[in-house]
Amino acid sequence: MKIKWMLGMGAGAAALLAAGEYALARYFLRRTLMRGKADNKRTQKMAGTDWSVYLPFMEENRQWFLSQPHEDVYIQSEDGLKLHGTYFPGKDPKRAVICFHGYTSRGLNDYPSLARFYMGCGLGVLTVDERAHGDSEGIYIGFGCLDRLDAKKWMEYMAGRLGEDCELLLQGISMGAATVDMAVGLELPPQVKGAVSDCAFTSAKEVFTSVLKTTYHMPAFPLMDLSDRMAKKEAGYGLDECNARDEVKKAKIPMLFIHGSKDTFVPCSMVHELYEACAAPKDLLIIEGASHAEAYYKDRPAYEAAVRKLMERAFTKGVCEE
Structure with a gap:
């Protein structure tokens, strides 16, 4: 009887552990993948970047950006979602950059400062609200895996809008950069000439594993395996189903990889993995002392010089300046 009792207690404890x-x-999964549950303030706190020092500069650029002529534009995803973007025409009607924002943000939040730089180079700017963000539809956040297909739709939209002879650049920050990196593994429209990947992660599973370890001091197993199965069933993709490290191996356009040396949210080691894996012409810029998504603000001259170099390499003629 005692042995049976002990076995019963053990089975009960195992069941409770599994349920827990x-x-x-x-x-x-709900806190990270579901719209309305994933919180921007919590994300910013976890990322650890102190934006207060840059706020005057960012606000000045935001006011300037929103004062420029622009319009809301929409496309439909392959799975039927209405996706939103905001298009700002540039001086050169045949050139534009398509910008993809970070996790829990939206296009108009992340890009006023960089957009001002790009528009100063003559480019039009399309800021995209990724699925389940901003004014785009969707319940589940795609972490690049679903967004890469949406990104290709946006490329096709811009190529159709600006004409067959247009030239397009891709720019992504954080999750948006992972979206760009995952998208370059697809067969892209020939009008897409280059890509900027700023503080990208390799996959949702790998960045979650890093956050669990560094922020919550928790092991990845079995939480990641359980979450992965749930994500496949509910959101329609696995957390490591699409890995940017594998996708950049298929890249055919010039790429610029950027990361901050002090990024603790998306480890700087990930950019080295992406850079080494990339099969296309490539450059790497590490901004010393920059934390997550801070690179442009920490060293604007270095960032802009690197992007200009990419554009000179990718575009058929020079880049104009204001």
Whole structure:
């Protein structure tokens, strides 16, 4: 009887542990993948970047950006979502940059400063609201895996709008950069000439594993495995189903990889993995002392010089300046 009792207690404890792990995975998935549950303030706190020093500069650029002529534009994703973007025409009607924002943000939040730089180079700017963000539809955040297909739709839209002889650049920050890196593995429209990847992660699973370890001091197993199965069932993709490291191996356009040396949210080691894996012409810029998504603000001259170099390489003629 005592042995049976002990076995019963052991089985009960195992069942409770499994139930607890399942509940934790469910909570984790809802907080990270579901619209309305993933919180921008929480994300900024975890990322650890102190934006206060840059706020005057950012606000000045935001006011300037929003004062420029622009319009709301929409496309439909392959799975039927209405996706939103904001288009700002440039001096050169045949050139534009398509900008993809970070996790829990939106296009108009992340890009006023960089957009002012790009428009100063004559380019039009399309800021995209990725699925389940901003004014785009969607319940589940795509972490690049779903967004890469949406990104290709945006490229096709811009190529159709500006004409067959136009030249397009891709720019992504954080999750938007992962979107760009994952998208370059697809067969892109010939009008897409280059890509800027700023503080990208390799995959949702790998960056979640890093955050669990560094922020929450938790092991990835079994939480990641459970969350991965839930994501496949509910969101339609696995957390490591599309890995940017594998996709940049297929890249055919020049790429610029940028990262901050002090990024603790998306480890700087990931940019080295991406850079080494990339099969296309490429450059790497590490901004010393920059934390997550801070690179442009920490060293604007170096960032802009690197982007100009990419554009000179990618475009058929020179880049104009204001």
